[in-house]
Amino acid sequence: MPDTLRYVTGEEIFTGDRVRFHGHAAQIDFAAAEMSDPEHSCFVRLYGGGVMVNDPAGSGHTFIPVDQLKNYEDLEFVARS
Structure with missing residues (x-):
């Protein structure tokens, strides 16, 4: 299991954090840190974990x-939703 992200x-x-990414308003779509999360465990297996940032702008x-x-x-980090 990776360290805390x-x-x-x-x-x-x-997941759901509001952030600024490259100066734009963005959001964390998911934080993959646990093999027990079936939806995102492939990111833990392949990369040791990580985060998906959604920066629409x-x-x-x-x-x-x-x-x-x-x-x-x-x-x-800006705020927690």
Whole structure:
């Protein structure tokens, strides 16, 4: 099981979080961290986990693997829904 998924600033990442991504309003579609989640376990198996960001004004859907989250300073937590 991967470590807890966290933003660069330390907050835990949850499905539904409102975020800013590359300066655009966006949302976390899902946070894949558990093999017991049948809908997203393939992301845990393939990448060790990660998050899917939905940025409709910019890049659309972007998957960020857990080992690259630390490089995404432009993924900023805004609010929990």
